[in-house]
Amino acid sequence: MVSRHSLRGAVLVAVATVSIAVVASPAASALPACAVDSLSLSTSAPASPGDATQIHFDLIVTNTSAQPCELQGYPVVDLIGPDDPMWGPDYQLPQQAGDPQPVTLGPGASAASRLTFLAEPNGWVPNTIAVSLPNSPGRLEAPWIAGGVPVARQDAASHPGSYIGPLQPAPPA
Numbered sequence: 001m002v003s004r005h006s007l008r009g010a011v012l013v014a015v016a017t018v019s020i021a022v023v024a025s026p027a028a029s030a031l032p033a034c035a036v037d038s039l040s041l042s043t044s045a046p047a048s049p050g051d052a053t054q055i056h057f058d059l060i061v062t063n064t065s066a067q068p069c070e071l072q073g074y075p076v077v078d079l080i081g082p083d084d085p086m087w088g089p090d091y092q093l094p095q096q097a098g099d100p101q102p103v104t105l106g107p108g109a110s111a112a113s114r115l116t117f118l119a120e121p122n123g124w125v126p127n128t129i130a131v132s133l134p135n136s137p138g139r140l141e142a143p144w145i146a147g148g149v150p151v152a153r154q155d156a157a158s159h160p161g162s163y164i165g166p167l168q169p170a171p172p173a
Contacts, residue, residue, distance in 0.1 A: 031070040033135035034105055038065035041131055041140035044112070046149065054161055055119050057145060058112040059131060060170055063105035072102040073134035075113050077164045079144070079151065081126035087155045091126070093117075093164045100166035110170035118161040123150035134167075 044058040059077065063069060079091040093115065103111045115129075126144045133140075154160040 031068055031104060034061070034063060034069035034071050034133065036133060036136050036138035036140055038063060038067070038069065039133070039140060040064050041129075041142045043115075043129070043142055043145060046145050046147075053119055054116060055149065056114055056116040058170070059115055059129065059142075059164075060110050060112050061105075061131070061133070061140070061167070062110040063107055066107050068104060068106045070102055070104050071111050071133060071167045073100045074098075074164060074166050075134070076132040077113075077115060078130040078132075079126035080128040080130055081124060081144070084124055084153060087153050091124070091151070091153055091155060091162075093162055094160055096163045096165045098166040101168075103167050103169050111167045112170035113167050114165035116161070116163055116165070118152040118154065120150050120152035123152050125150045 040062045042060045042062070044060060046055050046057040048055050059075065061071070061075075074095045077093045079093065080089060081091075083089045084091075096114075096116070105111060125148045129142045129144060131140045131142075132138070151162065154162055
């Protein structure tokens with residue numbers, strides 16, 4: 001007859017063994033985070049999803065190295081332009097709600113993050129899009145979209161109409 005204490009000890013040893021195997025497995029297959037110096041940044045053409053005041057386009061990050069890497073989360077996106085008297089020259093976009101998943105970028109593969117903004121006819125026109133990526137120092141830059149579309153600055157808004165989405169696999173070009 002097996003005592004309750006012996007059975008409990010055997011179960012704890014089995015659970016500990018399974019836990020160690022689960023913890024060790026992801027580390028063995030993890031790819032390095034994509035480094036800014038092995039990526040390029042571009043933008044898709046802007047589109048309006050039915051409401052001409054809100055416009056979106058994709059920020060596209062492409063792996064230019066010969067090695068695969070991984071991205072996960074949200075890029076930090078700053079729109080940089082002329083000095084606004086109230087808010088200054090830098091407008092950091094808030095993050096859209098979402099559940100970012102890891103994105104593996106093989107050589108030449110791309111990830112995209114949807115940038116949505118409110119257009120305002122007499123608004124502020126950025127010059128540059130500056131992007132910092134999760135787990136990677138430095139930043140990538142691209143010019144603001146063609147046509148100089150002005151942005152409604154909403155630096156202090158509690159529910160802004162301008163935001164950045166999570167990184168996702170980009171469809172092949």
